[in-house]
Amino acid sequence: MRLKSALSKVFASFVVKGIEKWKFDAVAAQERTLKKLVNEASHTVFGVDHRFVEIKNYEDFKARVPVRDYEDLKPYIERVVAGEADILWKDKPEYLAKTSGTTSGVKYIPISKQSMPEHIKAARNALLTYIHETGNASFVDGKLIFLQGSPVLAKKNGINVGRLSGIVAHLVPAYLQKNRMPSYQTNCIEDWEQKVDAIVEETINEDMRLISGIPPWVQMYFDKLTEKSGGKQIKDIFKNFQLFVYGGVNFEPYRAKIEASIGKKIAAIETYPASEGFIAYQDSQTEKGLLLLADAGMFYEFIPSEEYYNEKPTRLSLAEVELDKNYALILNTNAGLWGYSIGDTIKFISLNPYKIVVTGRIKHFISAFGEHVIGEEVEHALLSVANEEGIEITEFTVAPQVNPTFGELPYHEWFVEFVKAPVDLSAFALKVDKALQLKNIYYFDLIEGNILRSLKITILQKDAFVNYMKSEGKLGGQNKVPRLSNDRKLAEGLERYIA
Structure with missing residues (x-):
């Protein structure tokens, strides 16, 4: 066993002990999170407008903060984008994550000094919980590839702007940087087909052990690798490939084809990241569902999906949810999103700990x-x-x-x-x-x-x-x-x- 993988096992054990402290006490973690969020944002423009100083509990919060989507919150976000400080959250955001909305055109999601580390920590912990459960850390000794957006960032009124995956590319932990692929130059290619071709050229002869990305685009990468290698399966190109990390879509529609391309079943970790926050990840290879991150700077609310378009829908905290019911997910974050409808629907398949599956989009x-x-x-x-x-x-x-x-x-x-x-x-x-x-x-x-x-x-x-x-x-x-x-x-x- 190499030094890096040996140290990873020790670190994984330490991190999992920390996760266990809130994992089975998630409601209390959520109560602490709401109190902290409200206190820290009480002097922002949004906090003053919504009388945060008067909020003592969740019922007070619901009475003062309505559920909003991006369009409803846009007047505040436009002031953030214009460079004003202390609007939705204290100071200015560190980054603006640029996303494409179906109704809003380009959307700018604020990422703060407090929220960015939670994105990185959650991605890291998804791998560490896998190491702790399986005892397999050898993938950290080989090459890792993250199929992601361009890391090129622009400036908008002094704030760095880019795609979330491109922003995260700048913040990969140092101990993974030497193993990470593709190169920065290749990652900066904007045309996706040209980019995948370049990634194939760079990686086809490497010891690739972990591959991460959205399943349909990973499949495109695999198809091009097979074509370039004269018809080989992925297991024969990357003999030590052992872990697939994915998110963004349900894997099941793509599983059969991806496994056929690989030529064998492969361990996989599902994640649930969004520009608004890293919400959940798969913390077990033997249990279904994604662990809801109850101690990650976000307070969650849940609206029964059949009530979502009601004038006054029911809003529930984590303590009030039930198994196997579809809920629209509402976020309150340490980047200043308040009563924010992310557009996803989820349901709980476990309440101890709280584990979810993503069931779709409220508008889809x-x-x-x-x-x-x-x-x-x-x-x-x-x-x-x-x-x-x-x-x-x-x-x-x-x-x-x-x-x-x-x-x-x-x-x-x-x-x-x-x-x-x-x-x-x-x-x-x-x-x-x-x-x-x-x-x-x-x-x-x-x-x-x-x-x-x-x-x-x-x-x-x-x-x-x-x-x-x-x-x-x-x-x-x-x-x-x-x-x-x-x-x-x-x-x-x-x-x-x-x-």
Whole structure:
């Protein structure tokens, strides 16, 4: 065993002991966090406007701080971006994370001196908990690759601005810097396809042991490696590859294809990072779910997803949540986001400790007929049938067809890129439809009541989603294909790629 891996095991043991102190006492950790956040921001413009000095408990907080999305909070954020201090949080932010909003155009998410270390600590601890549980630390002795956005930062009124993954690239711990790939120069390439080609050239002959990134873009990297090597699987290119770290999307739709590319099953760690904060990570290889980080400078709130669009939805603290219920996630952070709707839905699969799964996006659903089908349901329906029949899926998305031709009933149209399409597509589609009916009673009622016909699968060409994302200027980085749409905009963009 090399020195670095030996020291990593010692450090991992120390860190896990610290995690255990709040892991099984998360409600108390959240209460401390809320009190600290309110106290530290009481003299900011936002704190004064919302009478933070009068807040004694969570009920007081709810009464004074409404739930807002980015657009609602934008008047404050615009003052932050303009360079004013003490607006949402004390001082100016260290960074502004630049993201692409679906309705807001470019969004600027503040990252403070207090919040940035929590991003780094959570990413580090995800690896250390894996080391502590498995005893495997040998990956730290080889090369590590993080497929991420460009680390080039701009300045806006004295504040560094960039993509979150690019910002984090500057803050990788020193003990990992020598192992990290790709090079800074390659990481700065803006065109994603050129960047992946350059990464392949740099890494194909290296001892790559850990690979991290969003699954569809990692798959692109694997495809190019296989092509460059004359058809080799990843296990034969990187003989010591042993750990895959991912986040941003559900891994299950990509698992079969990625494991086929690798040529063996691989240990994986799921993470839940966002520009707004690092929310959760997988802390066990034997238990399901992501550990909610209750002691990381964020106070969480939860709105039952069916109430989200109500005038006065129920707002719950961690102490009040229940198992297996879908909640919209609301953040209050040590970077100054207050009552902030991040747009994700989650559900708890454990309350001791508090563990979650991400179930979708609050705005990514289909309810053109009142069915309110969510991402978790469509993924389960398609993958359960595909796995049963040995069918591999590259990517898919679903949209409603409200105005079909030829007097047909309306239906859900599934745009699917298969590795190899089913022999009997109609039978396959019918099985998927039945699986969705079992997951969603409203959809079942609409089918039974002849309001909707069963779903239609439209097969797309190879690389259809990659080419579509490229045409939209959203290839690579942190960009993801929406799993669901409540309109036809994405569907119309994909129609040119129908097989």
